Amino acid sequence: MRYPHLLAPAALPLLVLPALGYPQDLTVSPGDSLGAIVQTQQIDTFTMTGGTVQSLNQGQGFDVFRMTGGRIAGEFGDGDDAEFTGGEIDNVNMKLANNIFRMSQGDGATTVIVRNLVTGLGDDTIIIRDGTIGRDISTSNGVDKVSMSGGTLKGEMRAGNGNDVFAWSGGQIGKRSKWATTMTPPLSAHSTSATR
Numbered sequence: 001m002r003y004p005h006l007l008a009p010a011a012l013p014l015l016v017l018p019a020l021g022y023p024q025d026l027t028v029s030p031g032d033s034l035g036a037i038v039q040t041q042q043i044d045t046f047t048m049t050g051g052t053v054q055s056l057n058q059g060q061g062f063d064v065f066r067m068t069g070g071r072i073a074g075e076f077g078d079g080d081d082a083e084f085t086g087g088e089i090d091n092v093n094m095k096l097a098n099n100i101f102r103m104s105q106g107d108g109a110t111t112v113i114v115r116n117l118v119t120g121l122g123d124d125t126i127i128i129r130d131g132t133i134g135r136d137i138s139t140s141n142g143v144d145k146v147s148m149s150g151g152t153l154k155g156e157m158r159a160g161n162g163n164d165v166f167a168w169s170g171g172q173i174g175k176r177s178k179w180a181t182t183m184t185p186p187l188s189a190h191s192t193s194a195t196r
């Protein structure tokens with residue numbers, strides 16, 4: 001095999017850089033208006049306290065997401081470790097990896113996912129303390145843990161295959177869940193206002 005002289009060694013960094021890349025640490029604040037954001041294949045951090053973003057894709061790497069306010073008008077995709085305590089996101093699809101999604105409402109904040117919360121394959125953890133999800137939670141296959149102690153899920157809980165755990169101690173679920181018949185303790189043991 002022949003190697004063109006141009007490739008070594010001066011050109012080597014140029015060949016390596018795109019594969020390694022640099023992680024991105026991005027903060028979006030009140031007054032900011034950004035388009036479709038695509039972060040890197042490294043471990044990125046996204047922090048949003050206000051403003052508007054058209055969409056966010058965090059790419060590969062076990063990324064960090066923190067949102068306390070503002071609006072993501074489209075999808076938040078490929079997230080990994082997410083904490084959502086204020087603002088609005090149209091749709092969440094975390095996809096692969098063992099994801100963590102925590103949702104609550106800070107003081108004076110409203111926390112809304114307009115459509116679905118999807119965590120995709122992997123052993124995912126979802127903790128809902130407050131806020132509103134307009135449609136469904138879907139964890140796909142994997143050993144998923146979902147805990148809901150408050151808030152409103154207007155659609156249903158979809159769990160996929162795997163020995164999933166659903167702890168429901170508060171909040172409202174709009175539609176009967178796949179888990180409703182298999183939960184321990186049974187649904188009737190919970191003091192919730194869910195429709196059965």
Ligand SMILES: [Ca+2]
Binds near residue numbers: 062
């Ligand atoms: Ca990334």
Ligand SMILES: [Ca+2]
Binds near residue numbers: 094095098099119122
């Ligand atoms: Ca996942």
